[in-house]
Structure formats: C-alpha cells, structure tokens
Amino acid sequence: EWDRWLLMGLIGTAVGMLGFLIHQIIDSLTKLKWELVENYLQVSKKIICLSNGQDGNIPMTWLCVLGAGLAMVVLSSGSVLFFCPAGSPSGLPEIIGYLNGTSIQHLFNIKTFLGTFISCVLAVASGLFCGPEGPMIHLGALLGCGLSQLQSDTLGIHLPIFTRFRNSADKRSFITAGAGAGIASVFRAPIGGLLFTLEEMSSFWDIRLAWQIFFCCLMATFTTDLLSSSLHGFVYRGHFGFFEAERRILFWVKNLLDMNVLAFIPTILLGVLGGLLGALFVSLNIKINTLRMQFFNSIPKLFLRKTS
Structure with missing residues (x-):
C-alpha cells in the first residue's frame, strides 16, 4: 500500500500548490486593479482637481473600477463559453454525480482544468460576490484523477507507472481525496476536507480510506501554508516557514468574550x-x-x- 499513500501525498501536495497559485494570482490581479484605479485618481487630481478645488474625479474613477472588473468578467465568461463549456459550473454537483455512477463527458479533461482555472481566478479577482471554493473542489478532483491515472487521451500520454490504480474503484477514491484536498487547501482545514468528503461526496467509505484522505488533506494544507508564508501576491516577504495564525487561520477570533451562565x-x-x-x-x-x-x-x- 506504500504506492497508494505516495499518490495521496503527491495529490495533496499538487492541490496545495494549486491553491497557493490561485490565491497569489487573485491577490496580484486585485492589487493591479486597485493600483490602476489609484494611479488614475492621482492623475485626475493633478490635471483636473487642482484648478477647481474638488476632491477628485469620482465618476471617472468609478468607471475605471467598473471597467476593470467588467473586463475580467468578460474574459472569465469567454473562457468557459468559447474555450471550455464543461468548466462553467462549480463542478461539485458533477463530481457527486460521477462518484454515484453517472458518466459526464469532458468532466476530467485537461481542457476543463485550464478553463476552470482561468475562469475562477478572473471571476474572483473581478470583485464579483464569489470565491474559489467550489472550483477548487473540481480542480482538486481533476488533479486526483490525473495524477492517479497518469494518462490522457487529449495529450496522448499513457505512462507505464501506477497502472494498478487504473480501475473505477481506485479512480473514485483518488478523485474523492483530491476534492477533499481542495477544500482543505482553500479553507486551511484538513479535518474539514475529510468531513466534507465523508458527508457530501463519497459513495464508498472505510477507515483505511479515511486515513489516506486525511493525509492528503494534511499535505494540501501544509503545502499551501508553507508557500504562502513567504509570498503574498508573488512578492517575497522574507518569512518562509513562519506560520502566522492570523494569516493562516480563516475567521480568526482575536478577543474572547466574557460569558455568563444565563x-x-x-x-x-x-x-x-x-x-x-x-x-x-x-x-x-x-x-x-x-x-x-x-x-x-x-x-x-x-x-x-x-x-x-
């Protein structure tokens, strides 16, 4: 079983790196958008507002924010509309349907992976009321499928290793692990990833599989936290390996309240x-x-x- 544990670790590491990459790109695009808005606001102050004493060209700045967000939305929509229609949904219902025996065309295609990735980062960075959580489940499942099977009809790749896992039962197990690792990476919660696969996704469960999926989720969380400790928006901060609780734990509660029994x-x-x-x-x-x-x-x- 060492090769199964090795694959679980590789899937968790790959999903963790993917989660880190998604957050870094989103942070970079968001920072770029607001830098453009700030630069435009500064230019408008110098050219227009110094003469009439106003605070700034607010309407044009608002249009600049709207235009930047709208451009990302158009690119995000176009990537799934013209390039990869299979990547348009969140992927969660499709993954659950597949694990329960429903065959869905192009669900685990490399084209679907690229389309979902591009659409996700652009949609979140645009400022829409959405997040990468749902797509990360689909992307994690895609990595779990790809790394466990090591073959692709689209790319014409059929590697002669880990061939014993090229069956439907093992494929479903690794897809489930990848989906749980996606949740663990995006929320920094390995136990949450395990419970998510148990409650929402898995159609088959045993104790051995639970430990393997938990190990996969641990590797995903550790990889995302380790890489994020030194980089923010692809800018090196010089704190590699230092896990700050307030930055690594989502919904961090700083101050506790005094409680009464009533x-x-x-x-x-x-x-x-x-x-x-x-x-x-x-x-x-x-x-x-x-x-x-x-x-x-x-x-x-x-x-x-x-x-x-």
Whole structure:
C-alpha cells in the first residue's frame, strides 16, 4: 500500500500548490486593479482637481473600477463559453454525480482544468460576490484523477507507472481525496476536507480510506501554508516557514468574550428551534418527494414500449 499513500501525498501536495497559485494570482490581479484605479485618481487630481478645488474625479474613477472588473468578467465568461463549456459550473454537483455512477463527458479533461482555472481566478479577482471554493473542489478532483491515472487521451500520454490504480474503484477514491484536498487547501482545514468528503461526496467509505484522505488533506494544507508564508501576491516577504495564525487561520477570533451562565439559555433555545425546524424540513421533503413520485408514476408513459 506504500504506492497508494505516495499518490495521496503527491495529490495533496499538487492541490496545495494549486491553491497557493490561485490565491497569489487573485491577490496580484486585485492589487493591479486597485493600483490602476489609484494611479488614475492621482492623475485626475493633478490635471483636473487642482484648478477647481474638488476632491477628485469620482465618476471617472468609478468607471475605471467598473471597467476593470467588467473586463475580467468578460474574459472569465469567454473562457468557459468559447474555450471550455464543461468548466462553467462549480463542478461539485458533477463530481457527486460521477462518484454515484453517472458518466459526464469532458468532466476530467485537461481542457476543463485550464478553463476552470482561468475562469475562477478572473471571476474572483473581478470583485464579483464569489470565491474559489467550489472550483477548487473540481480542480482538486481533476488533479486526483490525473495524477492517479497518469494518462490522457487529449495529450496522448499513457505512462507505464501506477497502472494498478487504473480501475473505477481506485479512480473514485483518488478523485474523492483530491476534492477533499481542495477544500482543505482553500479553507486551511484538513479535518474539514475529510468531513466534507465523508458527508457530501463519497459513495464508498472505510477507515483505511479515511486515513489516506486525511493525509492528503494534511499535505494540501501544509503545502499551501508553507508557500504562502513567504509570498503574498508573488512578492517575497522574507518569512518562509513562519506560520502566522492570523494569516493562516480563516475567521480568526482575536478577543474572547466574557460569558455568563444565563447566555446558555438562548443558545439552548436556538439549538432546539433549529432541530425542530430541521426535522420539519426533512419530514416535508420526504412527503413532497413521495407525492411527486406518485404523481409522475400516475402519468401514462406513452413513449415507453415493452420489448421482448
């Protein structure tokens, strides 16, 4: 099993490097956008505002921000519209569908990887209300598939190593690990990546696979944190290997609040209310699906014909 653990480590490292690269490109594009806006604002102050005493050419600056964001959105949309339509969705429903036995064309294609990567960084850097979390799941699954199979019909590559993993069961396991590593890299949460694959994606599970996926998620988080410790927007900061908690942990809480025992009363009430609403939702969902199936089964299927 050493080769399986080696592949899990390689997939985690590759996904971690990819997560680092995505964040660096997004930071660089965002910084470039605001530098252009700031430079334009400074020029407008010198040329226009010194004569009339105003604070700046705000409308033109706003148009500059809008234009920069719109240009990235157009490029992001064009990359998936004309270059790679398979990379247009987030990829999560498609990955879940594949792991449950649905074959989807071009889901793990190298072209899909490039289109998703380009579209993701441009869309996030444009300022849209979106993030790289969903695409990172798809990109991680793509890396898990590619590194475990080491073959590509598009590129004409069929390497004669790790051939024993070229079966559907092992392929699904490595795809699941890659998707979990994507979550672990983008959120800096290896346990979160493991739990995500357990709860949302995997159609088969055992303890051995859990440890292997957890190792993959650990490698992804470690690689992203290690590389990000020294670079920010591809600018060297001189702190390689120094993991700052406030920069590495998302949603970091600096100051703790003093608590009173009475504060647990509304907390308990909220928990009970959430549980009741959750139970009601599940119950209604089951009943609605039952009625839906009864309704569709009652419709005569004229297009179906019994064959011998």
